[in-house]
Amino acid sequence: MVCLVDLKGIKGWYNWIKPAGVSTLTCYLLPYVHIALLQMITFRLPLELHSGGIGLTKSFLFSLIIIQIVGFLGKQKIRLKL
Numbered sequence: 001m002v003c004l005v006d007l008k009g010i011k012g013w014y015n016w017i018k019p020a021g022v023s024t025l026t027c028y029l030l031p032y033v034h035i036a037l038l039q040m041i042t043f044r045l046p047l048e049l050h051s052g053g054i055g056l057t058k059s060f061l062f063s064l065i066i067i068q069i070v071g072f073l074g075k076q077k078i079r080l081k082l
Contacts, residue, residue, distance in 0.1 A: 016064075019071035025080040027070045031062075 005011055020027045049058055073079065 017067055019074050020067045023070050023074050023079045025082065026073060026078075027066060029080065030066050030070060034066075 049055060
């Protein structure tokens with residue numbers, strides 16, 4: 001990473017995860033809001049989607065979706081600060 005950013009000056013490769021670093025508190029708390037909303041409508045995923053390679057892929061995609069939502073909220077000037 002240091003080689004890419006500092007030595008070669010390549011800075012655009014991390015723009016897709018930049019909102020996670022800029023709005024860390026929002027990115028941390030947004031999954032809890034999502035879980036609370038899912039519990040209110042009593043939605044449950046099948047057990048097969050919680051483990052193994054499928055569960056790992058689901059978790060990775062969920063993380064990317066949360067980062068994209070946080071990026072959208074950041075563009076709307078909505079972020080949590082302490």
